[in-house]
Amino acid sequence: MSLYRWDDARVRAALEPLLGGEPDAPDAGDRVYTGISTDSRSVAPGELFVALVGDRFDGHAFVGRAVAGGAAGVVVSRSPTGGALVGEGGVLEYRVADTLEALGALAAYRRSAAEAPVIAITGSSGKTTTKDFTAAALSAAFSTxxxxxxxxxxxxxxxxxxxxxxxxxxxxxxxxxxEPGEIAALAAMTAPDLAVVVTVGDAHIEKLGDLEGVLAEKLSLLRAQPAVAARPIVGDRPAILAERAREIRKDVRVAGTSHLADSDLRARNVRHTPNGGTLFTWRDLEVRLRIPGRHAVTDALIALTVAEAMDVEPAAAVRKLESVQPGAMRSELRSMGEIELVVDCYNASPQSLEAALDLLHQRSRIRAPRSSVAFLGTMLELGAKSPALHRAALKGALDRGIDLIVATGEFADAARALEANSGRVILADDWSDAYPALRERLQGDEIILLKASRGVALEGVIPLLATDFSGADAEEAGPADTEAGYNRGGGI
Known part of the structure; x- marks a missing residue:
């Protein structure tokens, strides 16, 4: 495997509209970079360091550390060392007004040099699973x-x-x-050959406003596709997604489980297995997913549609996506003694909560007569509509007949507003305060859903359950694996 060769000429070509001046060093024209980094903690010798600025950090404060780590060039909007880096030790400085814009320009330049077709996937939920399915299906025929x-x-x-x-x-x-405009910026950067929108819902509406704002933002991906590009693909729910997508591209393809899906992209005979798998029939093929839930069927169908558009043999694509495992804290089934956990607290929105409650219901039916428990934490970034959306979501959960609901954070406020039956609801402002009351109510054979936004850290319940019901040491059990990473604030 070899990576793209970045040299000074290519960096300057990528940044040409943004540069405030030429780098001043005797060997600038011969400079070759080993890669591009935004993290001074892990910069490798010979890399180009881009000093990003965020709400809670400023990469310019770490330029010295990056250079000490071996950075051979820096992209900055100001020089924290008063220009001492230029020419000193051969370090090159590229001065721009906005380093985030410069990072995007470098990425767009890399994309323009790539011969590989790009499939871009977005959606309010399900896009990570769809991405995993798609990459697996394409790997049947391509190095992906x-x-x-x-x-x-x-x-x-x-x-x-x-x-x-x-x-x-x-x-x-x-x-x-x-936030508005981010998908358009990413689409311009990635120039997708095939665009996918999995679904839309009331997620991150604090900045996007409402469902209309989410639709406009997500569908900007389709607007960025050239008219001659491959037919875009969308999921079948909600119905307005396909309707609006067809206003942009009449030839859009719709995949899913409902009558809204194209007949050749529709799943039949969907069923769920005791071990957490999902089975369905697509055309004449039997598909066996390792990921539970009806929502995973739509994600898989989208992936198969992408693979077909790229001439991957359908049976080979099916075999590959059948190997995909649930991601950490994404519809992940775990056992704690006789308790079954549905760990789905990587993120949360009204739409993804509904899918998670569907999964809890499915697992409860399959594992009957076990009791069902929904442990709910706040859905973040819903703006002014947050109280109403939490009330509606909690009412929906109560109407499903779930045996016990643990309502924390804004769900606790919603329960108080709804005067929810205290016999079925445990209230607490924080999950750690709710756990002792839950522990007293558990028999040790329930099915428990954990659902909250990432910032709530609801996975902290897992080691407590492990200690109390499986005999495992809390440290040994640990929370679900997560990637800390540098990329703060990933979008939806």
Missing amino acids: HATTGNRNNRVGVPLTLFAMPTDAEAAVLELGTN
Whole structure:
């Protein structure tokens, strides 16, 4: 595997509209960089360091550390060392007004040099699973590069492009957003050959406003596709997604489980297995997923549609995606003694909560007569509509007949507003305060859903359950694995 060769000429070509002046060093024209980094803690010798500025950090404060770590060049909007870096030890300085914009320009330049087709995937939920399914399906015929971890925003997408091997035959990129215009910027950067929107819902509406704002933001990915590009693909729910997508591209393809899906992209005979798998029939093929839940079926169908568009033999694509495992804290089934956990607390929105409650219901039916418990934490970034959305979501959970609901954070406020039956609801402002009351109510054979936004850290319940019900040491059990990473604030 070889990575793209960055030299001074290519860096200057990528940054040409942004540069405030030429780098001043005797060997500038001969400079070759070993890579591009945004993290001074892990910069490797010979890399180009881009000093990003965020709400809680400023990369310019760490330029010295990056140079000490071996950085051979720096992209900055000011020189924290008063210009001492230029020419000193051969370090080159590229001065721009906005280093985040410069990072995007470097990424766009890398994309323009790639021959591999790019598949760009976005959605309010399900995009990571769809990305994983798509990368697996394409790997049946192509050397495939894909997003890792939560690298889906204006920092993470460039890092994904920089990591793409020169011999990659396909690239599957996950695009997220939490503010208007971010998808359009990422689409311009990645120039997708095929665009996918998995679904839309009330997620991150603090900045996107409402469902209409989410629709406009997500569908900007389709607007960025050239008219001659492959037919875009969307999921079948909600119905308005396909309706609005067809206003942009009449030839859009719709995949899913409902009557809204194209007949040849529709799943039949969906069923769920005791061990957490999901089975369905697609055309004449039987598909066996290791990921539980009906929502995973739509994600898999989208991946198979992408593979078909790229001439991958369907049976080979099916075999590959059948190997995909749930990601950490994404519809992940765990056992704590006789308790079954549905760990789905990587992120949360009203739409993804509904899917998680569907999964809890499915598991309860399969494992009957076990009791069902929904341990709920705040859905973040819902703005002024947050109280109403939490009340509606909690009412929906109560109406499903779940045996016990642990309502924490804004769900506790919602329960008080709804005057929820205290016999079925445990209230607490924080999950750690709720756990002792839950422990007293558990028999040790329940099915428990953990659902909250990432910032709530609800996975902290897992080692407590392990200690109390499986005899494992809390430190040994640990929370679900997560990627800390540098890419803060990944979008939806």
